[in-house]
Amino acid sequence: MSSNSFGQLFRVTTWGESHGAAIGCVIDGVPPRLLIDEGEIQTYLDRRRPGQSRFTTQRREPDAVRIVSGTFEGATTGTPLSLIIDNVDQRSKDYSEIKDKFRPGHADYTYWQKYGIRDYRGGGRSSARETAMRVAAGAVARKVLGDAITIRGALVQVGDLAIDRDTWNWDEVERNPFWCPDAAMAKNWESFLDKVRKSGSSTGAVIEVMASGVPVGLGAPIYGKLDADIAAAMMSINAVKGVEIGAGFAATALSGEQNADEMRIGNDGTVHFLSNAAGGVLGGISTGQDVVVRFAVKPTSSILAPRRTVTTGGEETEISTKGRHDPCVGIRAVPVGEAMLACVLADHLLRHRAQCGV
Amino acid sequence: MSSNSFGQLFRVTTWGESHGAAIGCVIDGVPPRLLIDEGEIQTYLDRRRPGQSRFTTQRREPDAVRIVSGTFEGATTGTPLSLIIDNVDQRSKDYSEIKDKFRPGHADYTYWQKYGIRDYRGGGRSSARETAMRVAAGAVARKVLGDAITIRGALVQVGDLAIDRDTWNWDEVERNPFWCPDAAMAKNWESFLDKVRKSGSSTGAVIEVMASGVPVGLGAPIYGKLDADIAAAMMSINAVKGVEIGAGFAATALSGEQNADEMRIGNDGTVHFLSNAAGGVLGGISTGQDVVVRFAVKPTSSILAPRRTVTTGGEETEISTKGRHDPCVGIRAVPVGEAMLACVLADHLLRHRAQCGV
Amino acid sequence: MSSNSFGQLFRVTTWGESHGAAIGCVIDGVPPRLLIDEGEIQTYLDRRRPGQSRFTTQRREPDAVRIVSGTFEGATTGTPLSLIIDNVDQRSKDYSEIKDKFRPGHADYTYWQKYGIRDYRGGGRSSARETAMRVAAGAVARKVLGDAITIRGALVQVGDLAIDRDTWNWDEVERNPFWCPDAAMAKNWESFLDKVRKSGSSTGAVIEVMASGVPVGLGAPIYGKLDADIAAAMMSINAVKGVEIGAGFAATALSGEQNADEMRIGNDGTVHFLSNAAGGVLGGISTGQDVVVRFAVKPTSSILAPRRTVTTGGEETEISTKGRHDPCVGIRAVPVGEAMLACVLADHLLRHRAQCGV
C-alpha cells in the first residue's frame, strides 16, 4: 500500500513538493529493451508546461526531465526508472498570507487537520506540479503500449460552453491553446476566458480522453475493472470532481435498446459494435472499441475576490489570491488525463499478459 | 494484487458465480472485539434482496448469510471473516439461448475473448449477484466506523426524471420501493417504470450516497485520495458508467466564487463550511462535512426486444431476453452503493490511524 | 495488504479456525482453461492428512475439499477459486484447561495480547489446520507450473539425526512414514521417535524441498527476489524457525572458490553449472538449476510434562498437554513446504510473463 503510488504491475510512485528542490517519480515493472530517451518524455512534458498562453499559470519552469536509473544505452533494463525534474522557479515568495490562512477550495485545511503540519509553499505536495510526473510516466506507458494504441485528449466543455461534437476535428486540437476539437467553440472560449480572467474569477472544464487500438480483453472482473481503475486514476488528478465512461451519466436517460451496443461481423471477419455507449468497456474488460473517458475539473480555487476563511489559530479572516493564476486549470489537465489513461492501460496490458499469456 | 479484492487494510475478497453452489467473501483486517452477528448483516442483505417489488428481478433467493470464521462468542477476533451465502435458486434453466450468443451490453463477449471460456449460466461471475457480498461486507464496515458515522443512499433520478432536491425527505426513502426521497417523484417513477417494464425495455438511474459524521482527515494525498478510492469502488459496481463527488460535473459551470466553500468558526469553536460543493473532500482528504457521492447506472441490458449480436462461432444472429427482468437495475444499486462507501471509509479510517495515530 | 493472503499474481487468501465450521481459501489470478478437479487436489491433501501413522496427530479429518467457484465444466475460468473443507472432527472437547492458560511455545499469549480476545479451541486461527489450505492451493499452483516443473520434498533431519545425503533415494520417500530419502535413517528415526513419543516429549526436524525444471529467469531484483519470497513462504508455516537456500548457513565456511558455481556449455548447447551452491537462485532470479530450500521446524510445543506458565488473569500456574500429539510436527510439514514452493514459483511465473513476455 502506498498513497503515492498507482498501478499494480506498471507501478508509478511520485514524490516532491511544489517548492522543494525537485520532484520525481519511480516507475517499476517496465518491460526490458524498450527504447526510450529523455527527449521523448520531454515532448509530453512540454505539452503540459505552464506559461504557454495567457490562459494558464505563469510559473516559468523548463521542466527538464532526467532519467537517472533504469535505462542502459538508450533502452530500459527491467529495473526501476527514476525520473527527476529540478524545481527551478522556486522563488522565495512572501508566504505570510497563506502560511496561517486556509485557502478555500484548496487542500490547506485538510492537510493541516490530518498531519498537524504542512508545507504551505505553493501548495506543497497538493500542488498540481505533481502532475508533471504523471505526464512523464505516461510517456513511458505509451512505450509499453506500443504504436498500435493511440491516446488523445481534448477539452470538450469550459464553463457551460460545450463543443459541438459533430464538428470534432482532432487536427484542430493542436491549433488552439485549449486542446479544443471545435474551432468555433475555441473562439468562444477565448472571449469567455478573457472575461473570466479579467474579472479575477475562474471556471471549470470537462476533458475527454480516448484510447484507440486497445485490444479486446484488457481489464478484469469485479474490483480489477478497467473502468474502475480509470475512474480512480482520473479522480486522483487535482481538482477533478467527476468521471464517466462512454455514455456516462447520460446513459441514465437512454433506453435499454439505445444503450446496449449491438454486434455484427465486419468485413475483416472480426466482431464490430454498431455503437459505443459502453465507451469501450463491458464488465470491466475492454471491448476493442475506443475507450472513451470524460472527467470534470472544478474552477480554479485561487481567485482574486476576497473569500471568508479561518486561520490555523482558529480565527475568522479573509483571503484573496494575489498575482496571476489559471482562470481554468482544466486546460492543463488534458495531457495529464491522457497520461493517466496510458498508465492504466499499460498496467492492464501487463496484468492481462500475466494471467492469460499473449 | 487481486482483481477480486478491494481495500488496503479493510480488505474484502469476493468469490462465486451466479449459478455455482454459493457465493462468499473474506474480509481481512477487521479490528478485534467488534460485536457482530449474522442477524445484523442479514438486515442489510434483506434491503438488497431481489423480488421485493414488481420493479426488481424475480429471482427468489433468501440470501441467508453465514459467518464461518473470524468471530468467537459474537465478537470479531482479528482474523479474517468468511461470509457465505448458498445459492438456492439455481434452477436448471435452459441456457441454450445464451450459451453461444453474446448478449449486447453484457460482459459475455469480453469474458469470452479474455479467457476463452465462460460460465454462461446467469452471467457467471459478472452477475450482479456478486453485489450481495458487497452489502455483507458493508455491514461489517459499518461496525468498524461506529455509530457516529451514518451512511445513507437514495435514488435521485430514473430515466430523465430527477427528483426535486428541495423536497428531500430521508423518511420517504424507506416508504417507497425506489429509495426515493421525493414522494411525488416516486409516484411518477412508478408510472414510468410500469410503462418501461410492460414495453419490455429498461432505463437507467442515478444514485446518491451520503456519509455523515465522517471526521476530518480521512484520505491521503495523490493516489490514495478518498475520492479516488470512492470513484473506483462505485465504478466497480455492475452497470455503473459515471461517478461524481459533491458538485461533480455541474462544478464545471460554477464560478470559482461559487465553488470554493468558505469557512467560518461555528458556535462550537470548530471550523464550519458555508457550503459543500466539495462533497466533503478537499485534496483527497475528508473535510468533516458530509461526503456526497453520485453514480449513474445504465439501463438493464436484458430486454425483450430482439437485438443483433454474434455467436461464439463468429456468426451473426439475434437475441432477446425471455421472462421478467429488472426494468431498472439501478434501484437495487442503492444498498450496494451505501456498502461500498462504508467499506472505503472503514479502510481509510484504519489507514489514517496507521499513519497518524488516533 | 492482507495478513491472510500471499502471492502477488497467484494470490492465495485463507480463512478459518481449527474448530469453526470450515476452513477455506480463495485463489485469485489463476490462468483460465487449466483442467483441474477436486480429486487432484484431494490427492495432495491426503498426503498431508493427520492420523496416518503413530507419529502424527490423531485428529481424524477426512479433509474432503470442495471447489465452490472458479471452474466450469472441469476447467478454470479465470475467476477466483474458492476451496472449502468442512471441519468434521470438531468434537466438543473440554477446553477449560487452555481457555485461561497460555500454552508455552504456542501463539496463545501473543494473540491474546494483540487482540484482547482469542478462539482458544484447538489453537483457533493459529492451528496447523490452516496448512491444509496451503496444500490445496499448492495443488492448483502445480497446474499453473505445468508438468515440466517437479516439486518434491523430504525430511532430512529429525532431532540431531541427519540423513546421509549420499544415499538419497526419492523412491524411498514414499515408503516410510517420514518422507525420508535414506532408508537406514528412517529406521533410526522410528526408534528415536517412539522413544520421544513415549516420554511425552517432542523433537524438531529439517525439511528439504526441491523444484526441478524451473526455467532460468523467474524472480526479480532486490525486494522481489525469488529466494526472499521463498523465505517468507516457508517462515510463515507454523513452527518454522529457519530457512536456507542452496548451501545456506554452511556457505559461511566455504571459500569463494567453492561457493561460486562455475559455468560451462553443455552438449545441448545451453549453459550448465558445475555445482549448485546457489541453490538455483542468483541475484534473486532462478538459474535454471534445481531450486533447493531447507527449513527448520521446532519441536512440538504441546508436551506431556507440566510447564510453568501464566493465566489470562495474570496468575502463575502450570499446564501440560493431555492426550496424544505429534512427537514431531515437522513430519507433516513436508507436503506443506512443497505446496508453498509451488505457490511461490507459480506466482513468479506469472510475474515474469507480465514483465518479460513469454
Place this chain on the structure above:
Amino acid sequence: MSSNSFGQLFRVTTWGESHGAAIGCVIDGVPPRLLIDEGEIQTYLDRRRPGQSRFTTQRREPDAVRIVSGTFEGATTGTPLSLIIDNVDQRSKDYSEIKDKFRPGHADYTYWQKYGIRDYRGGGRSSARETAMRVAAGAVARKVLGDAITIRGALVQVGDLAIDRDTWNWDEVERNPFWCPDAAMAKNWESFLDKVRKSGSSTGAVIEVMASGVPVGLGAPIYGKLDADIAAAMMSINAVKGVEIGAGFAATALSGEQNADEMRIGNDGTVHFLSNAAGGVLGGISTGQDVVVRFAVKPTSSILAPRRTVTTGGEETEISTKGRHDPCVGIRAVPVGEAMLACVLADHLLRHRAQCGV
C-alpha cells in the same frame, strides 16, 4: 506489486544502479511530525560506508545523503520522503572483461537471461551499493520506532570461526572493524581475513541482529507473520543464503521442554519468559522479548583465482577479478541487517496500530 519496494505501510522503494548518476529511495507512509535531518541519516550511512578498513571494498564514496522531499522545517510532513545519494566514484573503468562474461556467483547470468539486457558496470542494479538506501531507510524507521526500541547487530561468525557467546560485549562491537562482540575472536578474524585477502579468496559470515524493547503484539497471523517478513527482508540482502529466528536451525535438536519458553509474572507484574528460544516471536507475533535474527552471507563471489564461465555469446571462457575486493562482504552487512529489521518493525508498528489501535 513492486519488485523494488518493501513494507506495507512503512513502504520503501529504491532505485539506481551502481554506476548511474545516483541512487535513491522513496519512503511512503511515514508518520508526520517526526524530527529528522540529513545528519542523522548520514550517521548510519557512515557506519556502512566502504573503505573504512582493509577488510572492506576500497570504493571511495562519501555517500552523502540528501532529503529532497517529505520534510518541512526539519520534520516529516506525512508525504513521501525522497532520499538521494549521488554516485561520485563512478570512474570509467575498463569493463571489457565483465561486459561479455558472466561472473560466477553473481547475478550477471540471470539478469541477462531474464531481461536480455544488463547494465554490467559494477553489477548495475544487483550491486550491493543499493544497500546504502536500505540503511538510509532504516534510519527513518528508527525514528518511527522511537527511542524505546533499540536495534543492534553484530558479526558472530566468519568462515567457520564462531564467537564465544558467553563473552558477548556490545561495547566491543564498536571497537573492531568487524562489529565483533568477542574481543578475542576479533583478533582471530583479523589474522584469518588477512590470509584470505592475500590469497585472493573470500569467506562468508553470519550476522546477528537484535531488537530490544519491542512491545508484545507486533506481527499478524499466517502470512503477515513478523518473522516471515523478517525472513524476506534479510534474504533480500545481497549474498544472503539463510535466515533464522531465535534458536533457529538449532531448535531441531532441542526437546519440546527445552524449546517452549516458560512464563512467569515478573516483579513488575508483567509476563516474563524464562528463556527465549522463540527469538521474540510466537505465532508470528512479537512476545515482548528481544527479537533475535541471524542470517548467513556467502563468500564474496569476486575472487582473484580464474574461474570457468561462459560468455553472452555462448562460448566457454575464464574470468578472474582484478584489483582489491572485500574478502568478506558479510562485514558490511551488519548495518544493513539492522536497517532491515528496523524497517520491518516500523511497518508492523503501523500495521498493528491500524488494526488494533494504540
